[in-house]
Amino acid sequence: xxxxxLVPLIEYEAANDAVRAVYDDIMATRKTDWINNFWKVxxxxxxxxxxxxxxxxxxxAPGALDPLTKExxxxxxxxxxxxxxxxxxxxxxxxxxGMTDAQLMELLAVVGMANETNRLVxxxxxxxxxxxxxx
Amino acid sequence: xxxxxLVPLIEYEAANDAVRAVYDDIMATRKTDWINNFWKVxxxxxxxxxxxxxxxxxxxAPGALDPLTKExxxxxxxxxxxxxxxxxxxxxxxxxxGMTDAQLMELLAVVGMANETNRLVxxxxxxxxxxxxxx
Amino acid sequence: xxxxxLVPLIEYEAANDAVRAVYDDIMATRKTDWINNFWKVxxxxxxxxxxxxxxxxxxxAPGALDPLTKExxxxxxxxxxxxxxxxxxxxxxxxxxGMTDAQLMELLAVVGMANETNRLVxxxxxxxxxxxxxx
Amino acid sequence: xxxxxLVPLIEYEAANDAVRAVYDDIMATRKTDWINNFWKVxxxxxxxxxxxxxxxxxxxAPGALDPLTKExxxxxxxxxxxxxxxxxxxxxxxxxxGMTDAQLMELLAVVGMANETNRLVxxxxxxxxxxxxxx
Amino acid sequence: xxxxxLVPLIEYEAANDAVRAVYDDIMATRKTDWINNFWKVxxxxxxxxxxxxxxxxxxxAPGALDPLTKExxxxxxxxxxxxxxxxxxxxxxxxxxGMTDAQLMELLAVVGMANETNRLVxxxxxxxxxxxxxx
Amino acid sequence: xxxxxLVPLIEYEAANDAVRAVYDDIMATRKTDWINNFWKVxxxxxxxxxxxxxxxxxxxAPGALDPLTKExxxxxxxxxxxxxxxxxxxxxxxxxxGMTDAQLMELLAVVGMANETNRLVxxxxxxxxxxxxxx
Numbered sequence: 054x055x056x057x058x059l060v061p062l063i064e065y066e067a068a069n070d071a072v073r074a075v076y077d078d079i080m081a082t083r084k085t086d087w088i089n090n091f092w093k094v095x096x097x098x099x100x101x102x103x104x105x106x107x108x109x110x111x112x113x114a115p116g117a118l119d120p121l122t123k124e125x126x127x128x129x130x131x132x133x134x135x136x137x138x139x140x141x142x143x144x145x146x147x148x149x150x151g152m153t154d155a156q157l158m159e160l161l162a163v164v165g166m167a168n169e170t171n172r173l174v175x176x177x178x179x180x181x182x183x184x185x186x187x188x
Numbered sequence: 189x190x191x192x193x194l195v196p197l198i199e200y201e202a203a204n205d206a207v208r209a210v211y212d213d214i215m216a217t218r219k220t221d222w223i224n225n226f227w228k229v230x231x232x233x234x235x236x237x238x239x240x241x242x243x244x245x246x247x248x249a250p251g252a253l254d255p256l257t258k259e260x261x262x263x264x265x266x267x268x269x270x271x272x273x274x275x276x277x278x279x280x281x282x283x284x285x286g287m288t289d290a291q292l293m294e295l296l297a298v299v300g301m302a303n304e305t306n307r308l309v310x311x312x313x314x315x316x317x318x319x320x321x322x323x
Numbered sequence: 324x325x326x327x328x329l330v331p332l333i334e335y336e337a338a339n340d341a342v343r344a345v346y347d348d349i350m351a352t353r354k355t356d357w358i359n360n361f362w363k364v365x366x367x368x369x370x371x372x373x374x375x376x377x378x379x380x381x382x383x384a385p386g387a388l389d390p391l392t393k394e395x396x397x398x399x400x401x402x403x404x405x406x407x408x409x410x411x412x413x414x415x416x417x418x419x420x421g422m423t424d425a426q427l428m429e430l431l432a433v434v435g436m437a438n439e440t441n442r443l444v445x446x447x448x449x450x451x452x453x454x455x456x457x458x
Numbered sequence: 459x460x461x462x463x464l465v466p467l468i469e470y471e472a473a474n475d476a477v478r479a480v481y482d483d484i485m486a487t488r489k490t491d492w493i494n495n496f497w498k499v500x501x502x503x504x505x506x507x508x509x510x511x512x513x514x515x516x517x518x519a520p521g522a523l524d525p526l527t528k529e530x531x532x533x534x535x536x537x538x539x540x541x542x543x544x545x546x547x548x549x550x551x552x553x554x555x556g557m558t559d560a561q562l563m564e565l566l567a568v569v570g571m572a573n574e575t576n577r578l579v580x581x582x583x584x585x586x587x588x589x590x591x592x593x
Numbered sequence: 594x595x596x597x598x599l600v601p602l603i604e605y606e607a608a609n610d611a612v613r614a615v616y617d618d619i620m621a622t623r624k625t626d627w628i629n630n631f632w633k634v635x636x637x638x639x640x641x642x643x644x645x646x647x648x649x650x651x652x653x654a655p656g657a658l659d660p661l662t663k664e665x666x667x668x669x670x671x672x673x674x675x676x677x678x679x680x681x682x683x684x685x686x687x688x689x690x691g692m693t694d695a696q697l698m699e700l701l702a703v704v705g706m707a708n709e710t711n712r713l714v715x716x717x718x719x720x721x722x723x724x725x726x727x728x
Numbered sequence: 729x730x731x732x733x734l735v736p737l738i739e740y741e742a743a744n745d746a747v748r749a750v751y752d753d754i755m756a757t758r759k760t761d762w763i764n765n766f767w768k769v770x771x772x773x774x775x776x777x778x779x780x781x782x783x784x785x786x787x788x789a790p791g792a793l794d795p796l797t798k799e800x801x802x803x804x805x806x807x808x809x810x811x812x813x814x815x816x817x818x819x820x821x822x823x824x825x826g827m828t829d830a831q832l833m834e835l836l837a838v839v840g841m842a843n844e845t846n847r848l849v850x851x852x853x854x855x856x857x858x859x860x861x862x863x
Contacts (some may be wrong), residue, residue, distance in 0.1 A: 058313045059727050059819055060829065090304070090314035096835035102647055105840075107303065111644060112301045117290035122257055123298050126264045130302035132446040133268045135540050135810050138309045138316055139302070140446060144464055145320040154465065155252035158503035161446040162278035163258050165510075166247045167274070168228070169439035170240065174273045176402040176410060176431040178193045179225035181273055185280040187599050194414055194592050195424065205688055233428035240435075241515055246509060267851040270405050270675050275851060289600065293638035296851040300645075304844035311807040311815060311836040322464050328583045329684055329862050331460035332692065360576070361509050362537035365506055375575065375705075381779060382571045387560035392527055393515040393568050396534045398574035403538045405675050408579045408586055409572070415590040418656035425522035435537035436517045437544070440496070440510065444543045444757055451484045457734050537716040540810050545716060549734055559735065563773035566716040570780075574709035581672040581680060581701040600851045630854035631845070645845065657830035662797055663838050669801045669841035673808045678849045678856055679842070685860040702787045703798050707797035707805035708813070710780065712765070714769045714813045717767035718733045721813055725820040 062093040071099040075106050082110060089142060119149045129164045197228040206234040210241050224277060256285045264299045287296060332363040342365040352380060359412060359420050391420045398427075399434045467498040476504040480511050487515060494547060526555040533562075534569045602633040603681045611639040615646050622650060629682060661690040737768040746774040750781050757785060764817060774786045796825040 065076055065088065075096075076088050095102045113123050124147035131139035144157065152160075200211055200223065211223050223273075230237045233292035248258050260280035279292065287318075335346055335358065345366075346358050365372045378452075383393050394417035401409035414427065470493065480501075481493050500507045518528050521567055523545035529552035549562065557565075605616055605628065615636075616628050635642045652667065653663050664687035671679035692700075740751055740763065750771075751763050768775065770777045787800050799822035806814035827835075 055211070056772055057219045057314075057726055058191075059815070059832070060312060060316070061727075086321070089317045089320070091309060091312075094314045095308060095311040096839065097829060100651065101837045103390050104651060105308070108644055108648065109301060109305070111640065112294075112297045116249065116261075116294050117288060118298070118348045122260065124296075125253075125257065126261060126295060126298045127302045128301055128446070129261045129264050130268050133265050134303065134306045134307055134443050135441075135445045136306040137448070138314060139306050140448065140464070141316045141320040141322075144322075144446075152315040153252060154502060157446075157465070159247075159251050160261060161443055162247045162503065162506045163253075163261045164265055164446060165439040165443045166244060166300045167262045167278075167444045168232055168269065168533060169435040171266055171269045171271040171274050171405075172438045173230060173240065173431055173435045174226060174271055175227075176193060176398070176427075176434060177226075178407070178410065179197070179229045179273060180193065182224045182299045184222070185224070185276040187595055187601075192591055194410070196592075200853070218788075233432065235516065236428055236432045239516060243509055246505065259827075263851070267847050270850045273855070275599070275853065276769045279851075289637060289769040292395070292600070292851075293641055295639045296848055297638065299851060301848045304840040307807050307842045307843045308836055309805070310810045311819075311832075311839060313815065321462055321471065322423060322466075326863055327583065329680070329697070330582060331862075332584070339551055357540075357589070359587045359590070361582075364584045365578060367694060368489060369703065370517075370786065371698060372701045374786060376576065378779055378783065379575070381775065382564075382567045386564050388530075388564045392530065393564075395523075395527065396531060396565060396568045397572045398474060399534050400459040400538050400569055403535050404573065404576045406544045406576040406579055408584060409576050411590040413572075414592075420531045423522060427523050429495045429517075429528075430464065431532060432517045433523075433531045434535055436514060437532045437548075437588060440514070441536055441539045441541040441544050442502060443510065444496060444541055447465060447496075447499040449467070449499045449543060450463065451546045452494045454492070454734055455494070455546040457549075457736075533716070537712050540711075540715045543719070545718065545734070551718075559772060561736070562716075563776060567715060567773065567776045568714055570709040570713045572710045574705040576675075577672050577708045578701055578705045580675045581668070581684075581697075581704060583680065584675070598855065600852060602854070617826060627859070629857045629860070631849060631852075634852040634854045635848060645848065649841060649845070652834075652837045656834050657828060658800075658834045658838070660841075662800065663834075665793075666801060666804045666835060666838045667842045669804050670839055671846055672810050673805050674843065674846045676846040676849055678854060679846050681856045681857065681860040681862075683842075693792060699792045699798075700785075700801060703793075703801045704805055706784060706787045707802045707818075708809065710784070711806055711809045711811040711814050713770060713780065714766060714811055715828075717769040718764075719737070719769045719813060720733065721816045722764045724762070725764070725816040727816075 058090070058094050059185060060094055060097045062090060063096040064093065068096060069099070072096045072102060075102050077101075078110075079106060080118055091138065091142065121147065123151060125152065125156070125160050132161065132164050133168060193225070193229050195232045197225060198231040199228065203231060204234070207231045207237060210234075210237050213245075214241060226273065226277065250267055256282065256287060259285055259296050260287065260291070263295060267296065267299050268303060328360070328364050330364055330367045332360060333366040334363065338366060339369070342366045342372060344361050345369075345372050348380075349376060361408065361412065391417065391422060394420055395422065395426075395430050398430060402431065403438060463495070463499050465499055465502045467495060468501040469498065473501060474504070477501045477507060480504075482506050483515075496547065499555060512521050516519065526552065526557060529555055530557065531562075533565060534582065537569050539575060598630070600634055600635050602630060604633065608636060609639070612636045612642060615639075615642050618650075619646060630695045631678065631682065649663040661687065661692060664694065665689055665696075665700050668700060672701065672704050673708060733769050735769055735772045737765060738771040739768065742773060744774070747771045750774075750777050753785075754781060765833070766813065766817065791813060796822065798828060799825055800827065800831075803835060806834065807839050808843060837841050 056090055127143040129148055262278040266278055397413040401413055486540055533547040536548055667683040671683055802818040806818055
């Protein structure tokens with residue numbers, strides 16, 4: 054099994070101005086001094102890098118849901134999809150925002166249960182109860 | 189497109205004692221007087237009904253994560269998997285636990301973003317940063 | 324929600340010779356006098372119709388696994404993927420080959436459990452035990 | 459790519475009584491003297507460990523379906539979901555229950571075919587035939 | 594089965610200025626005089642509406658890939674995920690950009706084949722050939 | 729994490745006549761002198777090897793869609809499903825057919841966007857617009 058990415062990592066030193074501007078904003082927003090590999094591969098398309106970063110920044114900002122809850126949801130989706138990199142990176146992000154081991158284990162229990170009952174439903178096909186209809 | 193379930197719904201009146209005992213516990217736990225269709229189809233296998241209900245009851249109980257957060261995660265997984273019944277039932281459950289429209293919309297924005305970046309990762313295959321390695 | 328297929332159904336009477344030849348083989352092989360809608364939409368591409376039918380016929384024939392076991396596996400995959408049409412058609416096919424209600428319920432219990440533990444694994448990422456390595 | 463799990467493995471010697479009780483039951487039920495890594499990571503949540511093990515034990519026991527058929531279904535789901543650990547562990551379990559190479563290859567042929575036709579259906583959206591409606 | 598969306602449709606007449614500005618841009622960009630239901634539900638979160646529309650507009654614009662190829666890819670993903678609404682809307686969009694019936698049928702044949710071989714790979718786990726490693 | 733396949737690779741020298749005939753056709757069709765690992769594991773079932781190769785050969789041949797477009801679609805599906813081997817092999821195949829880095833990055837942007845909006849749709853469940861209904 055290979056660990057080589059499909060395109061080479063673009064390090065800060067080798068990046069053009071458009072990419073550096075995004076890297077700078079990532080580090081400033083996250084109050085860190087490094088860039089993780091996801092952005093370094095995405096940097097091969099500076100428009101996509103900028104659009105994706107600005108979307109993530111907007112979506113993950115505090116709002117009606119707090120940042121930790123958002124990270125838990127991100128982990129739940131990544132685990133459901135089986136994305137290894139995303140599971141490691143967003144579990145680390147959730148821990149940095151205060152997620153405990155007990156919370157991680159409960160999160161995964163919910164994710165597992167939802168994946169199970171989703172399939173029981175798919176196999177038995179009960180009609181949606183009228184009480185569940187949106188108002 | 190059909191709405192008929194793969195097995196008939198088992199109503200309380202027609203249920204055997206084992207099924208009724210689970211139905212009673214569902215209604216008592218949820219402080220409601222009705223049973224939703226998911227359980228009525230699952231009741232064709234009383235062991236599976238009992239096991240699934242007791243698992244859901246344990247997993248969704250308050251713990252290191254609060255019940256609303258758990259419902260949000262359940263919706264996130266159901267939406268990622270495209271399970272229609274589960275999306276309606278758990279969105280209704282989340283609303284009953286206080287989820288606002290603004291929270292629903294933010295939740296879906298996070299779910300959408302995670303599904304997007306999961307695939308950018310799948311396509312570019314960046315190596316997991318050592319900083320993301322668990323301690 | 325619409326029930327209209329993306330391309331119109333091609334009925335036997337309106338089919339060209341290439342399509343009719345496949346329809347005839349489906350009915351002869353299955354010992355029935357009708358064609359289900361899956362083939363009627365696929366018939367818009369006679370090459371694809373012929374290739375898919377011949378593949379299904381070969382793959383689902385008795386071999387190292389018996390036909391009922393193969394249908395159960397087909398249902399398991401269709402349920403995992405959430406394919407409504409496939410769930411109805413292959414559940415019906417499995418029943419025609421002798422699947423009982425009890426077998427259907429146990430099948431779905433296994434499918435649900437596998438979907439659950441797949442995600443517990445995705446979230447915790449245990450290394451593959453050396454005892455599980457193929458010889 | 460990292461092989462480190464998201465939480466450390468809990469070995470028997472370091473396990474608390476609740477975890478050891480489950481480990482003991484796993485070994486007794488399976489007539490083995492070792493515990494595979496899945497349970498060692500899940501052990502960080504003893505309630506989840508106990509619930510999951512008891513569910514797996516109940517679901518995979520002989521019933522209306524025999525244990526080998528259940529393992530084949532487990533492999534089919536794990537392969538469809540792309541779960542690497544689960545594919546290795548349940549393929550090993552199926553081999554231990556008698557699955558031959560020929561059966562494995564036929565199983566995967568069915569899994570592949572089902573995944574293909576599921577998508578042909580998703581793209582063409584034929585209506586469910588009335589003959590497939592449950593009684 | 595219900596067709597009611599989880600939040601009500603927001604029509605142009607009832608929309609606030611932020612939503613109307615996006616609706617206007619959608620109609621101007623697409624040279625149409627109507628808004629499809631996807632945007633009318635997303636409009637419950639004007640920020641999400643604006644961000645998603647601007648992302649779609651940027652990503653689907655002519656570039657290194659032509660617009661029809663992009664629509665074919667969009668259909669391929671939607672079909673793989675089993676998203677009904679997306680399959681209808683993007684198949685219609687692809688037809689509007691010139692997709693023929695023959696192209697649709699070939700597209701689905703490729704999608705089906707890829708979904709099949711993806712699972713044969715998942716089940717057999719061949720190592721990545723060194724010749725496939727990126728330069 | 730292991731890289732060992734579930735069944736051993738069957739090299740040309742060790743292959744029987746039926747397998748060699750397929751290997752020869754693969755090399756002749758692709759104008760290469762080597763066989764990639766996918767076929768070497770699939771060769772454990774010569775019928776499945778032959779059927780799959782002939783299907784791939786037919787489906788990927790030039791037709792209403794050109795071969796590069798078909799490879800792009802294959803990559804899109806493989807990325808959506810998270811199939812590592814398939815992503816490497818079909819990205820390599822697409823590059824061999826002329827895909828540029830810019831095209832790869834745009835392709836992944838479309839794949840990411842489709843995966844995102846598929847889930848926004850799954851969560852909000854807008855009804856299919858009548859204008860999207862097939863004629």
